[in-house]
Amino acid sequence: MDVIVIGGGIVGVATAYQLHAAGHRVCVLERHATVAQGATYGHGGAMLPTPLDVWFGPTFMKNRRAPRAGVVYKPGWYNSNVRSFVRRLSRLQPAEAFAEHYRRVKPLVDVAREASTAIESRFALEFEQRSGVLHVVRHDRDWEQVQSALELLREFEIQHHVLSATECADIEHSVPAEPGFAGGVLFEQERTGNCPLFTKLVKQTLDTLGGVEFMFGRAVEAIRVDNQRAAVELAPREGERANAREVDVISADAIVVAAGAGSLPLLERLGLRLPLHPARLFALTAPIAYEECAPHLAVVDTVKRITMARANQRVRIAGAAVLQSESESAKPVATPLAEAATALLAQATHDWIPGAAKISAAHAWEGVKLLSPDGLPVVGQALHPRLFVNFGHGPAGWGLACGSAKVVADLVSGVTPSVPPDTLAALRPDRFEH
Known part of the structure; x- marks a missing residue:
């Protein structure tokens, strides 16, 4: 399948890696000049959250x-x-609510640990860990x-x-x-590391492997989805004039929105408003x-x-x-x-x-x-069978991106993710409707 990933931070790059590993062709769209220039750039370094790190609880x-x-x-x-x-x-x-909620996210932490370790060891990455x-x-x-x-x-x-x-x-x-x-x-x-450096090293690895294209300096204006294909409308490049008759459109079999704070306005234009x-x-x-x-x-x-x-x-x-x-x-x-x-x-x-x-x-x-108002990322299918989301991880644990990327890659591939159903339900974007 051809998959577009919107966002070149740690979440987007990790998603591209897992999609590539699953056999898909990937195009990553990033509005900055290179990867890891947004929220990823300022990460504190903690790789995975323990119960003491999550941004919710007592x-x-x-x-x-x-x-x-x-x-x-x-x-x-x-x-x-x-x-x-x-x-x-x-x-x-309250202690009981905190414990029950953390039990839901713990399987994602475990998958993230396995996924990030696999990437690190396979390519012998050194990122000041x-x-x-x-x-x-x-x-x-x-x-x-x-x-x-x-x-x-x-x-x-x-x-x-x-x-x-x-x-x-x-x-x-x-x-x-x-x-x-x-x-x-x-x-x-538990470990810390240089998150922007890790992201750039994974991007370099994908460049070497082939099958993943990075398009920089391209912001996404809108998303289109229908029964046949999915597509994105690109905003004009800096210095270009907008021409309504010449909209730059890229189509694919599926789209993953992993643009951090920039994800919300894209989804709102499709009618999905999330309380993040x-x-x-x-x-x-x-x-x-x-x-x-x-x-x-x-x-x-x-x-x-x-x-x-x-x-x-x-x-x-x-x-x-x-x-x-x-x-x-x-x-x-x-x-x-x-x-x-x-x-x-x-x-x-x-x-x-x-x-x-x-x-x-x-x-x-x-x-x-x-x-998010429950401290968990938003991961899964949204609104349409061809549209997926992966964002809202918050400040704690950039390694979670490697785990949620694996979940999204499985969903795009039609494979049942290794995390249990209650964890998947706790991450889905429609959970806020209940």
């Missing part, structure tokens, strides 16, 4: 107005869309909220070690034991300040959802989500809001790995990622 936005929360709010954020989104996400804060992630929790009240996640770690036999503050400081010398904190959880086998919400994420990439202070493990502030990961002679600090209305998210972020977000990242670095990063020389990034 600790996420438990007290969203508190300074210790990891979500920055613009004054006047209270509009109906944001309120509705936060309300739906808060339904997963490192093993070892240390989650840290500051306050005792937050430590109590973490217990339901620890129960899930035990239930699924995920290798981990629960540590006291002193033990955390002993294992990771960059973390100060004073002032004291509630404790931490060490995942020796844009979250603006920030990241700082700073040179190592003092080698003796640099962490050898990735350190994650569990409650604030801020990841601090070393990559060669740099430290990537990512998080500080900003929730705004959709109209505000489409505009450049206001300077005071950007400063508040980057200050939150800088403070986390000072608190947990002091002296490790030269923040004054950091490169700042900001971008929009989609969050």
Whole structure:
């Protein structure tokens, strides 16, 4: 089959890889000049989410107005869309609801682990990957909220070690034991890596293998689907004039929408409106300040959802989500809001790995990622037998893209995916109708 993939981020490139592996011919359309230039570029580095990483559950936005929360709010954020989104996400804060929901997504995590490992080992990719992630929790009240996640770690036999503050400081010398904190959880086998680099390496691999065409600088204006074929209308190239009589159209047997935040308007034109919400994420990439202070493990502030990961002679600090209305998210972020977000990242670095990063020389990034009101990506068939979607993975775990890509490739091929039916149902775009 001929398949068009819209989007050249990690999700789109991983989808192209899995479709190619399934025997399909693929065309990837990307509006930027190369892959990994959107939300993928600013990823924090964590490859796969554990129960402590997902953006839902007991600790996420438990007290969203508190300074210790990891979500920055613009004054006047209270509009109906944001309120509705936060309300739906808060339904997963009770321990029982959180556990039941995570059980649905766990099979996707397992498929993602297998898929990403297979790609890495088959092509001997080197993307600044490192093993070892240390989650840290500051306050005792937050430590109590973490217990339901620890129960899930035990239930699924995920290798981990629960540590006291002193033990955390002993294992990771960059973390100060004073002032004291509630404790931490060490995942020796979980890994971080350079997500944009991984994406570019997979793209290079596909170039070598053949069978996948990348078209850059081409934005999709609209999608057409009928019983015979599917097609996309391309927007004019930069500098070209639009001519209604000469619309650039590419047709295929199937289309996969994997364009991140750009997916929503394309689907809305087809009549599918999904309640995902844009979250603006920030990241700082700073040179190592003092080698003796640099962490050898990735350190994650569990409650604030801020990841601090070393990559060669740099430290990537990512998080500080900003929730705004959709109209505000489409505009450049206001300077005071950007400063508040980057200050939150800088403070986390000072608190947990002091002296490790030269923040004054950091490169700042900001971008929009989609969050769903249940914290799970949107994966599966949508509206039409020839139309598929794969987006909304949120900030945690870019390795999930490799798993959801495998699911989509199976669906396009007419093969039953290896994840159970309740997981598929939890990912489907029509789940929000219930």
